Amino acid sequence: EKSGYPHFMLKEIFEQPRALDSTLHSLLSRNDMDFDFERVTIVACGTSYHAGLVGKYLIEELLQIPVDVYYASEYRYRPDVVEDSLAIFITQSGETADTIAAARKAKVSGNETLAITNVVGSSITSYVDRVLYTNAGPEIGVAATKTFTAQLLALEYFAIRAGESMGKLSVSQVRNFINSLRKIPLYVENTLNLNDIIEKEAKKIYKNKDMFFIGRSMNYPIALEGALKMKEISYIHAEGYPAGELKHGPLALIEEGIPVIALVPEDITYDKMLSNIKEVSARNAYVIGVSSNMDVGKYVDTLIKVPETELYLSPFVNVVVLQLLAYHAARLLGRDIDKPRNLAKSVTVE
Numbered sequence: 001e002k003s004g005y006p007h008f009m010l011k012e013i014f015e016q017p018r019a020l021d022s023t024l025h026s027l028l029s030r031n032d033m034d035f036d037f038e039r040v041t042i043v044a045c046g047t048s049y050h051a052g053l054v055g056k057y058l059i060e061e062l063l064q065i066p067v068d069v070y071y072a073s074e075y076r077y078r079p080d081v082v083e084d085s086l087a088i089f090i091t092q093s094g095e096t097a098d099t100i101a102a103a104r105k106a107k108v109s110g111n112e113t114l115a116i117t118n119v120v121g122s123s124i125t126s127y128v129d130r131v132l133y134t135n136a137g138p139e140i141g142v143a144a145t146k147t148f149t150a151q152l153l154a155l156e157y158f159a160i161r162a163g164e165s166m167g168k169l170s171v172s173q174v175r176n177f178i179n180s181l182r183k184i185p186l187y188v189e190n191t192l193n194l195n196d197i198i199e200k201e202a203k204k205i206y207k208n209k210d211m212f213f214i215g216r217s218m219n220y221p222i223a224l225e226g227a228l229k230m231k232e233i234s235y236i237h238a239e240g241y242p243a244g245e246l247k248h249g250p251l252a253l254i255e256e257g258i259p260v261i262a263l264v265p266e267d268i269t270y271d272k273m274l275s276n277i278k279e280v281s282a283r284n285a286y287v288i289g290v291s292s293n294m295d296v297g298k299y300v301d302t303l304i305k306v307p308e309t310e311l312y313l314s315p316f317v318n319v320v321v322l323q324l325l326a327y328h329a330a331r332l333l334g335r336d337i338d339k340p341r342n343l344a345k346s347v348t349v350e
């Protein structure tokens with residue numbers, strides 16, 4: 001049931017505070033979060049792959065351990081390298097054929113395996129050593145929304161607990177991190193209050209044929225995710241880029257009026273992101289900045305001011321803005337939002 005919402009996607013976007021709350025609850029009740037590994041390999045498809053990329057930045061930062069992230073459909077061509085690695089498979093449905101095939105392969109190569117999935121008893125769970133469930137509730141819209149933020153939360157929690165069990169984080173660091181996770185549902189709730197402002201922005205850009213999403217570090221995968229959401233449900237051609245790569249080619253595509261959505265968290269990427277914004281505004285792009293810092297308003301055409309969060313948590317608020325932007329653009333274009341053309345909710349062929 002859509003509970004009064006015009007689409008499942010919008011309902012699921014708005015369900016995020018509750019979904020995150022219940023995901024955190026179920027994670028906090030786990031008492032089997034002891035880990036010991038020297039490397040991490042993350043494997044997934046689509047939106048779940050983007051969650052994996054955010055996970056890479058997090059785990060490398062908190063544990064100082066190298067993390068590789070693969071598309072499941074590519075992992076299978078990798079040679080069987082036996083290493084002391086934990087392999088994590090992220091799949092909302094737990095039924096994605098490529099991700100399941102990758103989990104079987106990882107097991108054969110001697111990896112310890114962990115799945116992050118939203119569906120209890122789904123196929124992936126029988127191929128891995130351990131499972132972390134995101135308790136986001138069923139997701140009907142083809143576009144993944146609440147399950148993505150729940151995956152991010154599960155990865156944050158995993159990184160903290162792994163850091164604790166491997167002696168990389170102190171007791172007080174763990175306590176502080178966990179306390180900050182408890183604030184995520186509220187940050188997301190406050191971001192949802194920007195819905196009307198985001199809808200207005202969608203009205204300004206939905207007629208464009210192309211658009212760019214840029215970010216750095218943990219927000220680079222969020223730029224990829226914003227572009228995927230836009231493509232998937234509005235059919236607008238959208239590219240996600242690490243902002244520093246623009247001048248290595250794509251800047252040639254920037255022309256007057258092309259929308260560039262720039263994610264500008266108040267972290268080490270802040271100044272560099274402002275430089276990238278200047279590069280595109282000098283070519284008369286239409287720049288939408290997403291930031292908690294009002295100063296960004298001086299450099300962009302429109303600022304969407306998101307709630308201020310702890311470092312590491314900006315992806316949660318930024319992605320919600322991009323989900324809503326894609327939703328409103330698709331609605332203005334009259335698209336079949338919950339069932340976009342050519343796509344299925346879970347891809348069960350390799």
Ligand code: M6R
Nearest residue numbers: 046047048091092093096143144
């Ligand atoms: O169920 P999974 O997480 O394994 O699905 C992976 C992708 O098929 C999925 O995230 C897809 O990219 C979504 N439709 C994106 O919104």
